[in-house]
Amino acid sequence: MSYTTTMNDDAHHHNPTGWRRWLFSTNHKDIGTLYLLFALTMLFMGGASAMLIRAELFQPGIQLLDPDLYNNLVTNHALLMIFGAVMPAAAGLANWMIPLMIGAPDMALPRMNNLSFWILPAAGTMLILSFVVPFFPGGGSQINTGWTLYPPLSVQVGMSMDFLIFAIHLLGISSVLASINIIVTLLNMRAPGMTMMKMPMFCWTWLVTAFLLILVVPVLAGGVTMLLFDRHFGTSFFDAAGGGDPVLFQHLFWFFGHPEVYVLLLPSIGVLSHIIPTFSRKPLFGYKSMVGAMIAVATIGMVVWAHHQYTIGMSLGAVSYFMIGTIIISIPVGLMIFNFIATMWRGAMTFETPMLFAVAIIMMFTFGGLSGVMLAVVPADMQYHDSMFVVAHFHYVLMPGAVFGLFAGVFYWLPKWTGHMYDERLAKIFFWINVTGFNITFFPQHFLGLAGMPRRIIDYNVMFTEFNAISSIGAMIFGFSHLLLLYIIIKTIRGGEKATAQVWEGAKGLEWQVPSPPPFHTWETPPSIKQVQS
Amino acid sequence: MNSPEDELKRKNIRLAWILGAFALIVLITAFPFWQNIFKVLGSAVK
Numbered sequence: 018m019s020y021t022t023t024m025n026d027d028a029h030h031h032n033p034t035g036w037r038r039w040l041f042s043t044n045h046k047d048i049g050t051l052y053l054l055f056a057l058t059m060l061f062m063g064g065a066s067a068m069l070i071r072a073e074l075f076q077p078g079i080q081l082l083d084p085d086l087y088n089n090l091v092t093n094h095a096l097l098m099i100f101g102a103v104m105p106a107a108a109g110l111a112n113w114m115i116p117l118m119i120g121a122p123d124m125a126l127p128r129m130n131n132l133s134f135w136i137l138p139a140a141g142t143m144l145i146l147s148f149v150v151p152f153f154p155g156g157g158s159q160i161n162t163g164w165t166l167y168p169p170l171s172v173q174v175g176m177s178m179d180f181l182i183f184a185i186h187l188l189g190i191s192s193v194l195a196s197i198n199i200i201v202t203l204l205n206m207r208a209p210g211m212t213m214m215k216m217p218m219f220c221w222t223w224l225v226t227a228f229l230l231i232l233v234v235p236v237l238a239g240g241v242t243m244l245l246f247d248r249h250f251g252t253s254f255f256d257a258a259g260g261g262d263p264v265l266f267q268h269l270f271w272f273f274g275h276p277e278v279y280v281l282l283l284p285s286i287g288v289l290s291h292i293i294p295t296f297s298r299k300p301l302f303g304y305k306s307m308v309g310a311m312i313a314v315a316t317i318g319m320v321v322w323a324h325h326q327y328t329i330g331m332s333l334g335a336v337s338y339f340m341i342g343t344i345i346i347s348i349p350v351g352l353m354i355f356n357f358i359a360t361m362w363r364g365a366m367t368f369e370t371p372m373l374f375a376v377a378i379i380m381m382f383t384f385g386g387l388s389g390v391m392l393a394v395v396p397a398d399m400q401y402h403d404s405m406f407v408v409a410h411f412h413y414v415l416m417p418g419a420v421f422g423l424f425a426g427v428f429y430w431l432p433k434w435t436g437h438m439y440d441e442r443l444a445k446i447f448f449w450i451n452v453t454g455f456n457i458t459f460f461p462q463h464f465l466g467l468a469g470m471p472r473r474i475i476d477y478n479v480m481f482t483e484f485n486a487i488s489s490i491g492a493m494i495f496g497f498s499h500l501l502l503l504y505i506i507i508k509t510i511r512g513g514e515k516a517t518a519q520v521w522e523g524a525k526g527l528e529w530q531v532p533s534p535p536p537f538h539t540w541e542t543p544p545s546i547k548q549v550q551s
Numbered sequence: 552m553n554s555p556e557d558e559l560k561r562k563n564i565r566l567a568w569i570l571g572a573f574a575l576i577v578l579i580t581a582f583p584f585w586q587n588i589f590k591v592l593g594s595a596v597k
């Protein structure tokens with residue numbers, strides 16, 4: 018099916034140029050690009066903080082940093098990565114691809130789309146200020162709570178915590194607005210004939226993600242607002258001396274925090290649901306079960322939050338419930354993995370970079386899921402809790418489950434966005450360095466945790482030296498490998514072999530019927546049902 | 552006047568407000584005011 022653009026010169030079709038094009042943009046492709054560029058910037062800042070942390074941990078004792086700065090870096094690293102890099106990158110993919118995939122001319126609420134992006138640079142600035150403010154005269158103490166912001170510590174920190182609280186408010190507003198936009202787009206803007214159960218899987222994953230965000234982000238916003246009140250307005254929501262309860266904050270935080278891990282995971286699962294069929298040259302196995310599994314994950318995921326709080330002294334009934342609920346989630350998650358494997362089964366597979374990432378993700382994510390089941394077991398977690406084992410677990414789920422999925426998506430769609438093929442040889446080199454570096458960094462942390470090394474501490478016992486040294490070397494390889502990613506992306510934007518509309522031999526769907534790069538406006542007349550089904 | 556495009560725009564904006572209102576309700580319930588409501592209700596029953 019060929020695609021033609023009708024270039025009618027209606028008044029609303031003139032395209033602004035220069036900075037106005039970006040600042041005032043209501044175009045989903047431009048806003049998607051902005052999101053992705055923002056995320057890439059934050060990825061490098063978060064990466065720099067991580068490498069400083071690992072440089073300090075290369076040897077026991079204190080060499081480069083001081084304990085306050087170390088804690089500040091740990092906090093800032095997590096927040097930059099989660100709110101600055103992964104969530105905006107996933108939103109960038111959503112902006113670019115959802116309208117193309119469902120045959121819509123744009124997002125449902127284009128001006129709100131502009132707002133939800135442009136809140137981000139402000140929020141990012143506040144986040145970075147929360148890191149640097151203590152270095153100015155009168156700037157107060159550095160943030161030492163970690164990304165979980167537990168009181169009473171978070172009530173005692175200086176004004177940098179206020180910057181952080183406002184940053185979280187802004188980030189929350191941005192992601193709720195973006196979620197609303199995505200839900201409205203998916204429910205109201207699909208091409209005629211595209212029923213919900215014909216929607217591409219990436220759209221489904223984002224629909225569920227957006228609902229999760231609307232359900233949990235306001236709870237985090239409420240929690241940090243109460244922190245703000247406790248800090249400045251004499252309330253005692255979290256202060257036992259005033260009749261409050263610090264554990265209430267933990268419940269609010271994890272009611273957000275656990276679903277948040279699915280927010281980070283699901284869009285990448287959506288990306289894999291496109292890459293694996295394309296490079297296996299087979300349709301996705303078990304579309305319906307995939308949708309069902311995802312809804313199950315999201316629903317059960319909302320009611321298991323206290324597995325992060327086993328050590329607070331809950332009743333036996335409560336910990337048993339949270340343990341069983343948590344372990345049950347591994348069933349639908351496992352089903353998704355089996356669907357991916359069944360899709361590859363007897364497929365005519367080729368291993369371009371997106372597919373390499375996909376296969377690596379399946380293996381490494383499953384590994385992280387297994388250590389998750391270990392952590393879900395209450396008596397075991399009493400030992401593992403707050404150790405490096407937890408750090409190893411969540412990096413094994415988040416790096417493959419979120420970050421590598423986004424990388425895979427970027428390689429998969431970069432030819433569509435830019436009209437140029439990326440350098441496959443360089444990309445494969447990047448893949449191998451990146452994935453090897455990741456494993457060298459985080460695999461030894463399992464052993465460190467099991468041997469008793471606590472997380473979030475600048476110094477450690479000399480018995481942990483070897484594995485920490487290995488981990489830090491891995492971190493340098495892993496960290497610097499991203500410069501190669503940056504180079505590949507810039508190179509692709511600037512030129513390269515021309516990409517066809519379909520780009521990949523096995524690619525199916527509306528997004529592959531528009532030219533590469535797509536014109537500024539696409540699907541102004543919705544595609545027909547026949548196109549939808551092809 | 553009532554072109555299908557305007558119709559769609561209205562539908563979109565309405566749904567957006569519904570979702571926004573929902574998010575606000577979630578935000579409000581995060582504040583533990585209901586703890587005391589439960590206490591009051593509990594003592595009223597007794």
Ligand code: HEM
Pocket residue numbers: 165278279281282324325343344346347350385386387388389390391392393394398401402403407410411414415418419
């Ligand atoms: C079968 C699946 C999973 C199970 C059973 C599981 C279980 C757990 C448990 C029990 C903890 C708390 C450990 C402790 O603090 O002592 C934990 C921590 C964590 N998990 Fe998972 N998990 C699973 C999958 C995931 C996924 C898919 C992600 C993200 C994509 C994730 C991200 C995290 C993070 C970020 C933390 C640490 C939070 C913190 O304390 O800062 N987990 N997991």
Ligand SMILES: [Cu+2]
Pocket residue numbers: 274275278322324325
């Ligand atoms: Cu959790």
